[in-house]
Amino acid sequence: MKHSKVIGIGHYIPENIVTNDDITKFVDTTDEWIRERTGIEERRWFNPEKDTVANMSTRAARLAIDRAGIDVKEIEFIVFATITPDYFFPGSGVLMQRELGLQGIGAIDLRNACSGFIYALSVADNFIKTGMYKTILVIGAEIQSSALDKTTAGRNTNVIFADGAGAMILQATEDQDHRVLSTHLHSDGDHAEVLYARDPGSSRKVRLSKEMLDGDTFKVQMDGSFVFKHAVVRFEEVIYEALAANSLEKEDIDLLIPHQANLRISQFVQRRLNMPDERIFNNIMHVGNTTAASIPIACSEAWEQGKIKDGDLICLAAFGSGFTWASALIRW
Ligand SMILES: CC(C)(COP(=O)(O)OP(=O)(O)OC[C@H]1O[C@@H](n2cnc3c(N)ncnc32)[C@H](O)[C@@H]1OP(=O)(O)O)[C@@H](O)C(=O)NCCC(=O)NCCS
Numbered sequence: 001m002k003h004s005k006v007i008g009i010g011h012y013i014p015e016n017i018v019t020n021d022d023i024t025k026f027v028d029t030t031d032e033w034i035r036e037r038t039g040i041e042e043r044r045w046f047n048p049e050k051d052t053v054a055n056m057s058t059r060a061a062r063l064a065i066d067r068a069g070i071d072v073k074e075i076e077f078i079v080f081a082t083i084t085p086d087y088f089f090p091g092s093g094v095l096m097q098r099e100l101g102l103q104g105i106g107a108i109d110l111r112n113a114c115s116g117f118i119y120a121l122s123v124a125d126n127f128i129k130t131g132m133y134k135t136i137l138v139i140g141a142e143i144q145s146s147a148l149d150k151t152t153a154g155r156n157t158n159v160i161f162a163d164g165a166g167a168m169i170l171q172a173t174e175d176q177d178h179r180v181l182s183t184h185l186h187s188d189g190d191h192a193e194v195l196y197a198r199d200p201g202s203s204r205k206v207r208l209s210k211e212m213l214d215g216d217t218f219k220v221q222m223d224g225s226f227v228f229k230h231a232v233v234r235f236e237e238v239i240y241e242a243l244a245a246n247s248l249e250k251e252d253i254d255l256l257i258p259h260q261a262n263l264r265i266s267q268f269v270q271r272r273l274n275m276p277d278e279r280i281f282n283n284i285m286h287v288g289n290t291t292a293a294s295i296p297i298a299c300s301e302a303w304e305q306g307k308i309k310d311g312d313l314i315c316l317a318a319f320g321s322g323f324t325w326a327s328a329l330i331r332w
Helices: 031-038 053-068 092-100 113-129 152-158 189-194 210-214 224-245 263-273 291-304
Strands: 003-012 017-019 042-044 077-081 106-110 135-142 164-173 179-187 255-258 313-320 324-331
Touching: 003 053, 003 113, 003 179, 003 291, 031 263, 053 092, 053 135, 053 164, 053 291, 077 092, 077 113, 092 106, 092 135, 106 113, 113 135, 113 164, 113 179, 113 291, 113 313, 113 324, 135 291, 164 291, 179 224, 189 224, 224 263, 224 313, 224 324, 255 263, 255 291, 291 313
Parallel strands: 077 106, 077 135, 255 313
Antiparallel strands: 003 164, 017 042, 135 164, 179 324, 313 324
């Protein structure tokens, strides 16, 4: 059976830096509180004149294509993870496909929030394993900042969430030593409303009303401490699941790249796994929580910094809205 191999990785984050001090200008919070509770020092929020989910993804994809050393036309399929598409429909996958000049190939959007990138990776990996496609572009991209409550009432979300895009290219391989080893996907809809944006929703008299816009229901709503408690358990569980599936031990992981939800969550997981600092990668300090974009942005930055080397065992893990949680093991 064929396997899939990562041949390129890239990312793009908007130029517009928003520091914690910037947020204190419109929210009752402090730099100290945000750093202590989330680890975030600054994040990027998009420029509505310039950035779209699709064009940020296109920039990330072009970098990944360059680094892979392939021609864009070799891409046969796109799997696009986002919960913040440019339009209510169609998804942003087709918009990016248009920007890349790849009209005609298939493109799907996946809506699995913070776990979205690993879900997308899993879909791509399995399409390659069946022999359906040889080269697939996998994207995680979000613009969260336009749906945040930027008042003090929204201070448990507006300090956390941010914008950006990441891209990974998977290609079919017979090489056992460089491949995606496995992916593990989970969800529990019992907690769907713990972290969500209710509107615009289709099961209303009208999908979008003046009342919705005057209210809070289109903004991101989250019970932060409930999310935190579930996240730390699920992260650990799904990492051990991936290791067990491959008869590996936690000591075999060269680099753990957790979804950048909150630095305290990553540190908690790191302590539980008893991992030294050099074997876990965090960049939430300057990127914030970019939902589906967080893992590919982190992979791209880790790769740029020389922290992912040929043959390394990389573990990806995520938890988020849904709830959904997921992991992947990659022999890079
Ligand atoms: C959001 C989060 C940082 C809040 O931290 P916390 O320690 O749980 O704080 P709580 O929500 O219990 O709130 C504690 C107090 O801080 C206040 N607070 C919340 N956000 C604040 C902010 N930005 N600045 C100052 N105070 C804030 C609350 O109003 C509350 O005040 P009160 O005690 O007077 O009511 C934390 O719950 C968290 O990170 N959860 C996980 C979220 C996450 O990762 N989401 C993404 C999943 S993909």
